[in-house]
Amino acid sequence: MKTSSTMFQDKHHHNHSKRWLTIGKGVPFVLTSLLMASVFSLFFLYAPNPLTHTPQQGHDIFQIPSQKQQQQQQQHEHATTTEVPVPPSKPHKEQKACDLSKGHWVPDREGSSSYYTNSSCSTIPDSKNCFKHGREDRDFLNWKWKPEQCELPRFEPKAFLHMVRGKTMAFIGDSVARNHFDSLVCLLSQEESPKEMYKDSEDRFRKWYFPIHEFTLTMLWSRFLIEGTERMVNGTTTGVFDLHLDRVDADWATQLPTLHYAVISGGHWFFRVMHLFQAQALVGCVYCDHPDITHYNPDFTIRAAFRTAFNHINACKHCTTMETLVLRTFAPAHFENGSWDTGGYCNRTGPVTEGEVDFDKFDWTVRNVQMEEFERAKKERGLGLGLGLGFEVVDVARAMLMRPDGHPGEHWGNKWMKGYNDCTHWCMPGPVDMWSQFLLAVIKRRNSVQTI
Numbered sequence: 478m479k480t481s482s483t484m485f486q487d488k489h490h491h492n493h494s495k496r497w498l499t500i501g502k503g504v505p506f507v508l509t510s511l512l513m514a515s516v517f518s519l520f521f522l523y524a525p526n527p528l529t530h531t532p533q534q535g536h537d538i539f540q541i542p543s544q545k546q547q548q549q550q551q552q553h554e555h556a557t558t559t560e561v562p563v564p565p566s567k568p569h570k571e572q573k574a575c576d577l578s579k580g581h582w583v584p585d586r587e588g589s590s591s592y593y594t595n596s597s598c599s600t601i602p603d604s605k606n607c608f609k610h611g612r613e614d615r616d617f618l619n620w621k622w623k624p625e626q627c628e629l630p631r632f633e634p635k636a637f638l639h640m641v642r643g644k645t646m647a648f649i650g651d652s653v654a655r656n657h658f659d660s661l662v663c664l665l666s667q668e669e670s671p672k673e674m675y676k677d678s679e680d681r682f683r684k685w686y687f688p689i690h691e692f693t694l695t696m697l698w699s700r701f702l703i704e705g706t707e708r709m710v711n712g713t714t715t716g717v718f719d720l721h722l723d724r725v726d727a728d729w730a731t732q733l734p735t736l737h738y739a740v741i742s743g744g745h746w747f748f749r750v751m752h753l754f755q756a757q758a759l760v761g762c763v764y765c766d767h768p769d770i771t772h773y774n775p776d777f778t779i780r781a782a783f784r785t786a787f788n789h790i791n792a793c794k795h796c797t798t799m800e801t802l803v804l805r806t807f808a809p810a811h812f813e814n815g816s817w818d819t820g821g822y823c824n825r826t827g828p829v830t831e832g833e834v835d836f837d838k839f840d841w842t843v844r845n846v847q848m849e850e851f852e853r854a855k856k857e858r859g860l861g862l863g864l865g866l867g868f869e870v871v872d873v874a875r876a877m878l879m880r881p882d883g884h885p886g887e888h889w890g891n892k893w894m895k896g897y898n899d900c901t902h903w904c905m906p907g908p909v910d911m912w913s914q915f916l917l918a919v920i921k922r923r924n925s926v927q928t929i
């Protein structure tokens with residue numbers, strides 16, 4: 478626990494002293510002021526800069542097959558014997574790019590209802606088993622995501638397991654990451670039954686093993702990606718958190734050297750009262766009522782958390798097995814006419830169009846902050862020694878903003894929380910299954926680029 482954060486801090490200080498040395502070249506620089514500068518720059522590193530704009534293109538591209546290839550691919554998809562589409566034969570650069578994140582939902586009878594049901598997948602968590610808890614409308618299952626310029630292929634468990642044979646994949650994040658993890662377990666278990674290898678007492682960390690494909694799928698639960706603890710008063714929780722912006726959460730960081738794939742996400746826990754620490758010193762707060770400390774918005778903390786997490790991954794010298802780092806972007810909640818504790822609900826029965834989505838909402842800001850930090854980490858990786866790690870984005874934010882119908886709402890069977898609706902997690906089966914289609918597509922793409 479200590480080792481990973483210390484290693485990380487050392488690297489940080491080192492980099493910053495170096496940067497300041499370069500700036501201060503030729504200028505007489507007193508050693509003490511250098512130290513001061515280093516400390517301050519460490520802090521300002523996290524100040525959100527509205528002037529830096531990272532282009533949003535080029536990170537989540539997927540190759541558009543030529544018309545002929547597309548036809549071939551469709552034929553392949555209909556032929557039950559083919560598992561993996563033929564990799565494109567043209568060089569990467571000549572391929573047109575298709576952004577999988579931009580598109581719309583189209584009616585499809587072969588939608589997520591055809592992947593699994595609550596009887597063919599026995600591991601659906603009770604709280605996501607919406608039909609068991611009285612959800613009656615089923616139309617929300619009959620849609621597929623159609624990217625503007627290409628098709629997003631159906632999820633093929635065979636193809637997925639084939640590609641991750643012998644590997645370990647971790648989902649790192651909060652309960653929505655867990656939702657994705659559980660959906661993937663259901664999708665894959667239609668092909669091979671996994672063995673449960675590990676489950677902690679609070680059911681936050683979990684590990685499944687697919688023996689035929691020697692594939693390990695593990696859930697590493699982390700609310701913030703960085704170190705965060707809830708303040709306790711007289712043995713009870715307070716809802717107030719202390720967050721260390723420069724310390725990565727050791728619960729997942731210590732597991733990193735065992736992984737080949739890491740799927741990182743987060744965001745839902747940052748809208749709480751928080752005290753922010755940098756190098757053990759209080760540097761600000763979120764939603765607090767102290768007049769004498771700097772107040773930040775949640776996006777500041779989200780940016781810091783993702784930056785620290787990605788920096789840690791880039792700096793990890795023992796993480797030699799890591800092949801691909803995946804960012805799964807923020808999936809919005811859909812409380813309407815109230816928030817979770819003031820009677821908000823989500824009882825729509827179909828998707829909305831992109832025109833009906835409010836992109837000024839904070840959800841979209843969270844997604845953009847995550848994308849910016851991911852791009853930044855990817856660029857820094859390219860400049861450093863650690864080439865060879867794939868950076869891929871499963872950018873589901875836009876698609877999921879259009880799916881207010883995909884949540885359990887009142888159908889989540891929690892008798893203690895009666896009256897509260899769950900408009901944050903996603904029914905299984907449901908639109909959440911698309912995230913694994915997207916994941917499969919970007920892993921496939923990465924593999925085909927590598928083989929060219």
Ligand SMILES: *[C@@H]1O[C@H](CO)[C@@H](O)[C@H](O)[C@H]1NC(C)=O
Nearest residue numbers: 594595596606607608609610
């Ligand atoms: C599956 O859903 C049906 C309603 O569609 C429900 O009656 C049944 O109890 C559920 N079964 C399980 C095992 O969850």
Ligand SMILES: *[C@@H]1O[C@H](CO)[C@@H](O)[C@H](O)[C@H]1NC(C)=O
Nearest residue numbers: 708709710711712713714715
């Ligand atoms: C904690 O417990 C002590 C002793 O019982 C009491 O005096 C104090 O008011 C409590 N603090 C809070 C915040 O409830």
Ligand SMILES: *[C@@H]1O[C@H](CO)[C@@H](O)[C@H](O)[C@H]1NC(C)=O
Nearest residue numbers: 813814815822823824825881
């Ligand atoms: C929320 O309230 C508004 C205004 O009262 C109404 O137009 C809208 O239909 C409501 N949303 C839902 C999902 O019922």
Ligand SMILES: *[C@@H]1O[C@H](CO)[C@@H](O)[C@H](O)[C@H]1NC(C)=O
Nearest residue numbers: 814821822823824825826827
């Ligand atoms: C959703 O719930 C609200 C409040 O209970 C209700 O007024 C509305 O008619 C419901 N809409 C649907 C589509 O069931």
